[in-house]
Amino acid sequence: MIEGSPRVEQSCVLISADEHVVEHPGVWTERMSKSRWGNRIPHTERESDGTEHWTVDGEILPLPGVALSGALLADPCRELQRWVDVPKLSYVPDERLKAMDASGVNFAVLYPTVAGVAGETFARLDDPELELACVQAYNDWLIEEWASRSQRFVPQCIVPIYPAEASVAEIKRAVKMGHRGVIYPAIPMQIRNVPHINDPQYDLIWATCQELGVPLCLHAGSSKGVQIPIHPDMSPRAAAALQAVLRPASAVFDVANILFSRILMRFPNLKVIFAESTVAWGAFLLEYADHQFQQDRCEGYELKPSEMFTRQCFLTTWYNRVRTDIGYLGADNILWATNFPLANSTWPDVRHFVERGLFGVPEDERHKILWQNAAKLYQIS
């Protein structure tokens, strides 16, 4: 029995596999020791002109506003600069449930915003203890304020990225508290001086995810190193649009790396979700990967890249017309999402994009993409 109870009539359950919580200014200050961490605690600061920004350990976070809630704004390209202006729909759980009801979404799988859309913010810190304290405060808060409020919120933890022992300790703690997925930056070595993600030093993390049955979630945009630079003179609105297109395009690098990394061979039951990937480039990537794999006579793999993808990977769609892509990716390997409340979200036209995106897709495959695949991954029943 599905617990969620949206108001609109619908033929099918909806599980949005990629939504973002918006962390309010008290998330870290209310949970971290002021005497120990002082001003290094993530918090908002106000400029003389009244605008606010987030800072962590003395660094201003590279966010375009004090929150990301473009889907709720008159101009989705201009993020808000003052917390008082941020719509409650984005950060108050009860309000969020109303937004989900309005668009017919039963469950929302949660990713961070201030902690990084791909959970990368604290990975940049050089101090492992501070990193851990920030991470734990986020993970605690998500359970306390969101997951405890409603089972319709599916919480996922962030982790200290290195060493693996530290990551694993936090994964175990978080999963015990109720977290259902593990968010990790896809290319950590472009964020901080840590070993290459393909290195067996990380195996403990993959092994733990596999053992606990929680998916590994690599959200697009963790690293600017796989995105072309944007010209500084571009108009802010055009630049925001370009950034929104570059981010999913950069996930190609995340997926290709995982497919060749041999991680999937060592951990055949590990599930890897590429959130905010889109699916439109997927068919080409898999075909190219198999083609090159055969051309290069790649040794040391039991399966072709596309076969490992089929066994273990998931791409995420929110506006794509998926009918043709399904033939290459498989209906079992696509998750649907709204990306709420980011500027590129389909909200408030969620239903419209569901119908447009899944036009021509057979009923059984619709169910897989819209909820069954996610239900299986997150054990929602």
Place this chain on the structure above:
Amino acid sequence: MKIQYGLISADSHIALDRDAFTKRLSKAVWGDRIPQVVETTEKDKPVERWIVNGRIRRRAVCNCPAAMDGPMPRNKYPDRWEEVPRKAYVPQERLKALDEDRIDAEVLFPNDPGGFYDYGDPAFELACVQAYNDALSEWHDESDRFIPLAMVPLLGDTEARVAEVKRAVSKGHRGIVMLAEPSSTVRGFKHISDPYWYPLWAICEELGVPVHIHASAGLGDKLNVPRWEGYTPRQFHSAFTVPCGAWPAQLVPNLIFSGVLGRFPRLKWVFAETGIGSINYVREACDYEWERRRLWTEGFLQRPSEIVTRQIFVNFWFERSGIQMRHAIGIDNIMWESDYPHISSTYPQSWDFVLRTVEGVPAEEQKKMLWENAARLYGIM
């Protein structure tokens, strides 16, 4: 030119004779800096290699595995000039190879040695570029089945660059080759969408010659996942090559949202050896962001997918998924490439690949992709 076979390769690579530069550059002015083939050692083995400005070009004396060996897979490179097959670098012999592979014409991209901007000397770069362009003009004089693309000097001033484009086009060149994103390749070069390059786009538009971005176009490891030391060379080659197919998924949106394509609406851009299967992403993603963000209010009056249809051309060589999605990519924007004589070339079985790939496609659409689109773009016939 008479179309006999119904197949044009929109991406092949020149191989210049060993005296191509020594016979064109003044020995008195440039001395030993002139690109030439010299005796050297590699892995303790006596070999011949190109040397440019004192720097030896490693790996092989000519990048021509497809001419060296049988069909794919192959991996043979010549170490001495006498091993280089004449069907790679002698125009009349190369025409026979075209006939053998039943190809009407080929568009000629550079081969090693290239990248003359790399030596930091504008006068030297210009001399090498002019020698290169002159050598290709002579190929074109020998047969109009050779469609040459000009290098442009990047270090010198804009006037010199524009003058060289004019000179090359007057001598038979039908396009220019360009770095994908100059500021990512060379510190100090301007970003691809910077107004600094506008005069170059303007002269190409005026002369009706397309700009060509060939993988890697200087991006190489600049836009990729950092190399992992744990790969075997074959694994590394696959892991490195595959995601590069998605470079156009970042480069084309940048050209759209930076306004470059709108400012030069008659200028065509060709993306070579990066496949066709990321353009469906570009069209869908850019249209989505344009609509959701109402970018017409920002002066972007045209739907991005219409701009793509008008100005962006891509080549396929192995893909079946892209061909199935040809209408989501643009049936008038797809060309075919053999990549001769490089390692991934379809030579000498090009038609086997072609027929397998376009199986089931209506004859009219096949014709467009196999030669008509290229004939129209390059003004053949």
